[in-house]
Amino acid sequence: MKLFEILVTNDDGLNARGVKEAAALMRTYGNVTVVAPSEPQSGKSAAISLENTLRLNLVESLSASEELGSLRIYGFTGTPVDCVKMGVNLFIGEGRMPDLLVSGINHGSNASVASVYSGTLGAAAEGAIYAIPSIGLSLCSHNPDPDFTGVIHYSRIIMDKLLETGISRGIYLNVNFPNLPLEEIKGIKLAHQGHGRWIREFDKRTDPRGREYYWIIGRFLNLDDAQDADHNLIDNGYVSIVPHRVDNTDYQEIERLRDIWSF
Amino acid sequence: MKLFEILVTNDDGLNARGVKEAAALMRTYGNVTVVAPSEPQSGKSAAISLENTLRLNLVESLSASEELGSLRIYGFTGTPVDCVKMGVNLFIGEGRMPDLLVSGINHGSNASVASVYSGTLGAAAEGAIYAIPSIGLSLCSHNPDPDFTGVIHYSRIIMDKLLETGISRGIYLNVNFPNLPLEEIKGIKLAHQGHGRWIREFDKRTDPRGREYYWIIGRFLNLDDAQDADHNLIDNGYVSIVPHRVDNTDYQEIERLRDIWSF
Numbered sequence: 001m002k003l004f005e006i007l008v009t010n011d012d013g014l015n016a017r018g019v020k021e022a023a024a025l026m027r028t029y030g031n032v033t034v035v036a037p038s039e040p041q042s043g044k045s046a047a048i049s050l051e052n053t054l055r056l057n058l059v060e061s062l063s064a065s066e067e068l069g070s071l072r073i074y075g076f077t078g079t080p081v082d083c084v085k086m087g088v089n090l091f092i093g094e095g096r097m098p099d100l101l102v103s104g105i106n107h108g109s110n111a112s113v114a115s116v117y118s119g120t121l122g123a124a125a126e127g128a129i130y131a132i133p134s135i136g137l138s139l140c141s142h143n144p145d146p147d148f149t150g151v152i153h154y155s156r157i158i159m160d161k162l163l164e165t166g167i168s169r170g171i172y173l174n175v176n177f178p179n180l181p182l183e184e185i186k187g188i189k190l191a192h193q194g195h196g197r198w199i200r201e202f203d204k205r206t207d208p209r210g211r212e213y214y215w216i217i218g219r220f221l222n223l224d225d226a227q228d229a230d231h232n233l234i235d236n237g238y239v240s241i242v243p244h245r246v247d248n249t250d251y252q253e254i255e256r257l258r259d260i261w262s263f
Numbered sequence: 264m265k266l267f268e269i270l271v272t273n274d275d276g277l278n279a280r281g282v283k284e285a286a287a288l289m290r291t292y293g294n295v296t297v298v299a300p301s302e303p304q305s306g307k308s309a310a311i312s313l314e315n316t317l318r319l320n321l322v323e324s325l326s327a328s329e330e331l332g333s334l335r336i337y338g339f340t341g342t343p344v345d346c347v348k349m350g351v352n353l354f355i356g357e358g359r360m361p362d363l364l365v366s367g368i369n370h371g372s373n374a375s376v377a378s379v380y381s382g383t384l385g386a387a388a389e390g391a392i393y394a395i396p397s398i399g400l401s402l403c404s405h406n407p408d409p410d411f412t413g414v415i416h417y418s419r420i421i422m423d424k425l426l427e428t429g430i431s432r433g434i435y436l437n438v439n440f441p442n443l444p445l446e447e448i449k450g451i452k453l454a455h456q457g458h459g460r461w462i463r464e465f466d467k468r469t470d471p472r473g474r475e476y477y478w479i480i481g482r483f484l485n486l487d488d489a490q491d492a493d494h495n496l497i498d499n500g501y502v503s504i505v506p507h508r509v510d511n512t513d514y515q516e517i518e519r520l521r522d523i524w525s526f
Contacts, residue, residue: 007292045308045344046379053468054477081308082381082479085464113392115511117344129376129460134355156370163526171516172460188526194510195433201348205316214317221295243516248378249384249455253506263452 002165003069003168004030007091007098009083010106011119014059014075018105021148023071025155025221026102029163031069035087037119038075042108046122048085051077057088079094079126080123090132100163101127105151109143109146111231112170112194112220121174121244128172128246133162135172140234141179150182154239157188167243174242178234191237193241194229196222266332267293267426270345270354270361270395273369274382276303278321282366284332284411286398288418289365292426294332296351296361301383301387302337305371309385311348312341343386351393363426364390368414370407374439374456374494374503375483384437384507391435391509396425398435403497404442413445417502422449430506437505441497451492455502457492459485479521 010019015038026032038057058074074090076083082130084101091097103123110118120136127134135158139151158175165175174193178185180263198218207213222231272302273282277299289295301320301350323336337353339346345365366386373381383399389398398421402414421438430436437456441448461481470476485494494504 002422040314043311043313045310045385047308047310047342047382048306048380048479050306050479051303056475056477068483078479079310085479089465113509115508116388116392119310122308127381128381152452157526165523168513168516168519171513190516190521190524191516192514193510195510202352212319212482213324214319214349216311216313216348239464241520243520244511245513246376246379247456247458247514248507248511250434250506250508251455252430253431253508254453254455256431257504257506258453260428261453263420 004099005096006030006032006100006102007087008032008034008102009036009087009123010104011037011041011044011080012107013037013125016107017145018107018139021152022102022105024149025152027068027071029159030142031064032071033087033090034073035076035083037080037083038077041079041119043117044079044122045174046081046083047079047124049175054082062251080119082127084123084126101132101134102137105148108138108142109140110136110138110174111174111234112196115193115244117175124172125244125246128170131169133167135162136174138175139177139179140182146179147181150180150185151177153182154185155190158241170246171243174244176230176234176240178237178239180237185239186238188238188239188241189228189233191228191230191233192232195224196220196231217236235246268359269293269295269363269364269365270350271295271297272350272385272386274300274301274304274307274343274368275370276300279370281370281402282419284415285365285368288415290331290334292294292422294327296336296350297336298339298346300343300346301340303323304382306344307342307385308380309344309388310342311344317341317345319398325359343382344389347386347389361395363399364395365400368411369401370406371401372403372439373399373401373437373495374497375459378437380455387435388507389507391433394432396430398425399437400481401438402440402442409442410444413443413448416445417448417451421453421504433509434506437507439493439497439503441500441502441506443500447500448502449500450489451502451504452491452496454493454496454505456505457494458487458495459483
């Protein structure tokens, strides 16, 4: 079997269980380099750190065994995209590129419009910008210690496909897993990014000195009744896979505007 | 003439010249509410603040005159997307929604893959999620005090079209202006998000205590020789307009994967 070189990151940070599960899974496919945020970076989208300096720390290093690839784990004090850039930088310094980027396993859904704000998906987009086959994995549970059995089972099926056939250049995959026991998951479906948005987004409070401040909160408003919207598939017990694109141009709108706007 | 209700934000922060230029321009179209980051937020993409609390401060308030709409300026301690959420929250509290969201005028290019990392574009995406016609404006100069004459001239032409015809739901516009005197700008062109990426992305330094740290840097690598790639149009003296989409699904890749992957 070919040993793959796999870069792993996440947005919940180095100490989250999800990234450890991802690293353990991917060691069954090859050598794993984890470059993950030192602190939680949820909701960081594709942000990069332009105002502050960044530190890299090697946290752990394990050799390959007969059954598992090698593992090296770095903490990096930046965003998920910063972590991908640093991971790729490490590979480039070794005269090579990763075969695959895995971002996650995220604790919480990245379906529908959550994919816009998601650091998990920001990291996967960055991998695709480098032309690395890239995949974001998210379990729809905010339990810090959830049951990953279904995620691991179905991730293997998806990884086998992905590593066999690849995906088109400039595409990255957003995979979301329902928070269900393995036997209750109905299967895998290709999906589109569901249409929706958040409402009631601020919790206004008063601090001990009498000044107002805000927490961002919100409730998801489902604006998509299509069966193959990712969040609807997940609600119905399926694993959803949405292919996302780095090139975010709407080519149809170019043609439409060319007809009605004349400069 | 109809007076429009316009929400303005940016990612360079409340004190940048660009957002003041945008507010002044938009007051000729209607009443302007600025909710801009208290501190610079370049490169923040569509990040939202989940780990920290946020403060809102009213900075300035001017009544409408015969020729200009009213102006109210708020500083908000979050990201550009946080600012849009708060701006929309203010409007919702008043029982209405903005007619238009303007993000910018950014100091620096947001063409090609810069649009992925851009806080200016993250804010415009957020406007589109709320179904508000939304536009990001960026001048390809990092001079903090550049010549905005060409930007203002061509922004008026684009705003007139946008407010007359609207854009399709779920679309937002990424407009980039070349850093040229007005008379040297050749015109406006619809464009696609140019293909490219950054290389040599880290400046590694040693701190006074002998420990290594990094700054993110990089040089743009142009991977697109199409004439209608946005960064190429700008280099050739044109104002570029790219329609971006909130729904980032690649529907062709769904069909391709459906054929080759069977679950």
